[in-house]
Amino acid sequence: xxxxxQTPRYLIKTRGQQVTLSCSPISGHRSVSWYQQTxxxxxxxxxEYFSETQRNKGNFPGRFSGRQFSNSRSEMNVSxxxxxxxxxxxxASSLDVTGANVLTFGxxxxxxxx
Amino acid sequence: xxxxxxxxxxxxxxxxxLVLLRCNYSSSVPPYLFWYVQxxxxxxxxxxKYTTGATLVKGINGFEAEFKKSETSFHLTKPxxxxxxxxxxxxxxxxTNFGNEKLTFGTxxxxxxxx
Numbered sequence: 001x002x003x004x005x006q007t008p009r010y011l012i013k014t015r016g017q018q019v020t021l022s023c024s025p026i027s028g029h030r031s032v033s034w035y036q037q038t039x040x041x042x043x044x045x046x047x048e049y050f051s052e053t054q055r056n057k058g059n060f061p062g063r064f065s066g067r068q069f070s071n072s073r074s075e076m077n078v079s080x081x082x083x084x085x086x087x088x089x090x091x092a093s094s095l096d097v098t099g100a101n102v103l104t105f106g107x108x109x110x111x112x113x114x
Numbered sequence: 115x116x117x118x119x120x121x122x123x124x125x126x127x128x129x130x131x132l133v134l135l136r137c138n139y140s141s142s143v144p145p146y147l148f149w150y151v152q153x154x155x156x157x158x159x160x161x162x163k164y165t166t167g168a169t170l171v172k173g174i175n176g177f178e179a180e181f182k183k184s185e186t187s188f189h190l191t192k193p194x195x196x197x198x199x200x201x202x203x204x205x206x207x208x209x210t211n212f213g214n215e216k217l218t219f220g221t222x223x224x225x226x227x228x229x
Binding site: 004033035042043045048056090092100102103104105106107108 | 146148150155156157158159160163165204208210216217218219220221222
């Protein structure tokens with residue numbers, strides 16, 4: 001079955017712009033999590049959605065937001081982009097939110113902010 | 115709160131040598147434990163996980179890890195390194211109770227294989 005699909009794979013934006021990233025989970029997976037990966041900070045948790053509800057949110061400013069649709073697809077949005085937002089944004093899906101569930105990751109969306 | 119520490123941000127081993135990547139966790143109760151691998155320009159892929167049962171866990175590509183509660187460790191090993199093992203490896207922990215904590219990753223260890 002198809003894996004986790006993230007679009008776009010690469011994008012370049014300028015400071016002050018906004019960006020929307022999309023994630024289509026594995027069919028049947030109801031939980032979607034987002035992570036930001038940078039060389040300096042490593043993998044940092046952004047948010048987790050389950051059945052269209054945000055269950056958890058990481059320590060990021062309000063410029064970072066997300067949502068999940070009824071088909072479990074998820075989007076995240078970053079407004080008023082800053083240079084420091086340049087990163088690989090990874091989406092992961094799992095069947096549900098119990099800790100033993102394995103996260104299946106997409107290939108990521110690499111955002112460059114100029 | 116849970117946390118995970120990976121000792122050594124960079125590890126180099128010769129092809130055919132033993133691979134040992136270290137991971138220690140901190141948690142009020144033993145968590146679920148995972149190792150993920152990331153190849154260049156790709157997402158993370160599960161290598162293995164420990165939830166319950168046998169403390170020695172075998173994963174893909176010949177890797178295995180042993181959960182040692184007394185040492186709060188979950189080190190990753192492979193008897194004989196292959197060039198294709200060059201990648202970044204992440205240890206992660208997840209709580210066993212259904213709460214608000216989520217999967218927490220270590221800072222990663224970049225493995226280089228010397229021909």
